[in-house]
Amino acid sequence: MTKTFGLNRSLGGAIAIIALVAVLGSAAVLTTQGQLQAAIDARGRSNLVLRSLYSLRIAMLNQETGLRGYLLTGRPDSLEPYRQGMPMLDDALGRLHALIGGDAVRSGWLAEAEKAARSWQDEVAEAVIRGMSDAASRPEAARIESDGTGKAYFDTFRARLDAIQTEEERLREMQGEHLARAQRIAAIVSWVSTLLTLLICASIGAAIHRKVVGPLTRLAEAMRRLSRRDLTADVPATHQHDEVGAMARAVQVFKDGLIELDRTSLLRATADTLPAMVGYIDARRRVGFLNGEFERWFDLEAEDISLVDGRPLAQVFAADPFPGIGRELDEAFAGTEVRFEHRLARRGLGRREVEAFYRPHRGADGRVLGVVTLLTDITERKRMERRLALHARDLRRTNEELEQFAYVASHDLKAPLRGIENLVTWIEEDLEAVLTGDTRTNMELLKSRVRRLESLLDDLLAYSRAGRGDVATEPVDTQALVEELAGLISPPEGFSIVAGNGLPTLDAARAPLTQALQNLIGNAVKHHDRPAEGHVWVDAHTLGGMVEFSVTDDGAGIPEQFRERVFGMFQTLRPRDEVEGSGMGLAIVRKLVDRQGGKIWLDDNPKGRGLSVHFTWPDGTKGTADGTDRELAAG
Template sequence: MNTFANLPISRKLMTAFAAVVAVIMVSSGIVYDRLRAIEWAKDRRIHTTDVLDTLQDLKEAMLDQETGVRGYLISGDQNFLEPYHKGGDNFSAAIRKIKDLTSNNGAEQNRFDELNELAKKWRLEVAEREIALMAKPETREEARGLEGSGAGKTAMNGLRAKVDEIDRVERDLLARRDAAQRQAYATAYTMTLVGAAASLFIAVLMGVLLTRGITTPITRMTGAMAALAKGDISIEVPEVDRNDEIGAMAAAVQVFKESIIERQKTQAELAHANRVATMGQLTASIAHEVNQPISAVVTNADAALNWLGVHPPKLDKVRESLDHIVADGQRAGDIVHGIRALAKKAPPHRSRFDLNEAVLDVIALVRAEALRHGITLRTQLAEDLPQIDGERIQLQQVLMNLILNAVEAMSVLDRGARDVQICTKADPAGSVLVLVRDSGPGVDAASIERVFQPFYTTKPDGMGMGLAICRSIIEAHGGRLCVTPNEPHGATFEFTIPRS
């Protein structure tokens, strides 16, 4: 099986074809040989039948001769000699014909020569003498006496015995040839069935081998390629150890898998760099967000000390202050944990999560930065939004990039409303939709698709990688990211994520 599997596909097909053709050729050769045997037996049967028919003509000619002589002897009427002479002519013609039919058979020729000699002896020694004696009235009694002596009967009995002997030989030969023909028919029929069954078996066997050797591996390869196209690099590429075209295909798919792994590593590096750069932009905002709970902790701790300093100490107030300290500490810890999760370099990890919670976590980080630029963040989050399956940190990175881009775009406006609206809703097509709508200067219609190209930027100090990374992240999740202009100004960036 391994040898067959490692053959090139063209040789596999040729082997299968050759096996079927070989079986067909062998069975056809045997059937053809038996058909020739049938034809030969048929010709021989016809030949033997002709011999028997001619032999019957000989018998009838002998009977005509004998009847004519006896009629002439009894009645003396020469009209009875006409069947005798006619029978003699017919006998001679039948002898010539039968010897032509058996010209290639020495034994048969000898038997017919013996028959002809016996017939001549009967005519010369009996029939012709009796006819000659009957021609004269004075010798007619002698002719009848010669017939009464039994000489004619003895000679005719010898003739009949020879004819019967030849008839038995010919009928035995006919029976053997008939049996040979039936046997040839049976063999041809059997070989036709056996050949058809063998051809079917070989065809099915070759079909199974070709299915296992070609169709099944290609199907598995297609499945592996589909999984790789969806980003599943855990799939093992099958048939990489084969030496045929499928092995070459498997090697190419393996290279494709390695390139995807390398691309994902590069993408992860870029995404991490982008997150770090984004976090750098949010330094003031992060400091403000962390400072608020810390200041509240200090304030509540000071209040607790004051409540402890009175006489008697108001322990219920101290407990309330301590509860506030715990809550503020947890809030500061949550902020630091979120910042650390965004900033740290870790492999992607998919999980099911609530998109609305992820959106609120991002807004908590960028709110201070927006307020610093005089921009209001508004949310319109759909209730009962289904959970999605994805990489939470990467999707938060996309949302953060879109919000900060909107904030930066509107920071240059001198007047007018400055707000960013973040919306989530369920898409009827089975996805979850996220929109980031701003009231900034918008996007030039001619640049709508170019903004997602790597290294394209409208910022003096921009790298042009943010939106390109965002689109690659969304597409890796099976979604899409696009932008549409708003009326009268502004832009809406929206992306979709499949529910599962």
């Protein structure tokens, strides 16, 4: 199920974003205002510190001025500035302690300044005042004031105040910078929040146009085209997960319905031309579709075949039951493909043989939604199959009779041939004394012709039996087989037979493969023009489910124009007096290869002079090239 996000939710989210930006902007402005106020407060506190430092200096200066006036005049009223300066000093110190009490360094400097001021009051000012009260001790009082002790205390006092003032002025300058920065930040935050709000509003407007206005406009155009049966119209916005996307998908369903309606009409028109009954039965056993061929077979009691769509199957086929309505149709609805034959009465033609094929129709979730039915009239095919079976039986009987005839003929003809050969031998013995050279030659020629005729009979019998008999397969090591045949053939001295390393072990019928390789190797040895130094190479490579063997020699070869002729029966390229052979070797090999489903051909030796015979043979471990098993290929 497609997850959708409503437009109201999207618009609500956009409004929430605007509100969030406004709140964040307001919070930022408030924060910067707080920073601005903090900077203003800090700057005001610095001004108070500087004024308190000034008051503290004035208080000490007044005290010093009153003390000096008293020393000069000796009048007690001259101490009035001193007495006024003392509470002023205490008040200024109290304010400074309150203002910079959190700063340990400046508090320490203030404590040292206060200590110096108190020490000056106790050790200098009060001593001078006591000395001036008695005329005799006034010189001592003047000495105390002028001995430098008071000046040292004042210097310490002023130095510590100057340090405090310097640090406070530095802090005041920093606070001024903070104030200016806070003012700039406040302006930037205000502008940024305004621009963000405008940008978000513009983005929302563009998104509404892209997601709503544009798709709805294109969707309306698609609907106008679909209403005119223009099925090439593309439905936009089907991928959107909102109300517009849901509307677009509904339009797409409408378009698919139109396409399906056209396809159904085309399918019905096509199915009505088929010579088979094509139908569809839904999961509720209702007719989903029947082509016109049903109307020619059944009495459906409907004016038009399309009118039966949607009706129950039992109602439509009330007169004649639908074929396989019991077990076969149940198996198809259970999810199994069913194929069976059924005898069915067709109107006006009597009973016919029908082949039925029921195939389940599954949905995306694998559930069976219905069954597609195909009923084909196979009456004529069945008749043909019966006739073919009779012909095959007659052909098999004829082949057996021909094989029996060939065996009997070859076997029965061998007895008189052996008699002729014996008679010739006896005549030679009886006429040993009077035989001339020409007569002896003719007698030898007669015996050779008898032997050749006997060989022809043997090869004819071998040809008739080639490829017949046991087709049981077994693993065959062809490299070991070729090496065994090389010893069995007994080539002339100096002749070599080489088994290639590519010869495989395959699953095959040993006897026909052995006979084919033996005939080819024997032919290569027999017909070689230089037997004392000849070579034969046997190799193979796999081709899918087949193995291609090659038997190559370096003999005289076969001209290309004669390469098809040599596969015929009793065909030789040299006179029979020059070579012993019946001309049946390659014919037997071709028959063996053909019965195994392979092919054989001749080619030049790729390494030079000579001939290369290629043939393919099925490998039962991989299956044949056409996908059948070896016994079928051999048959």
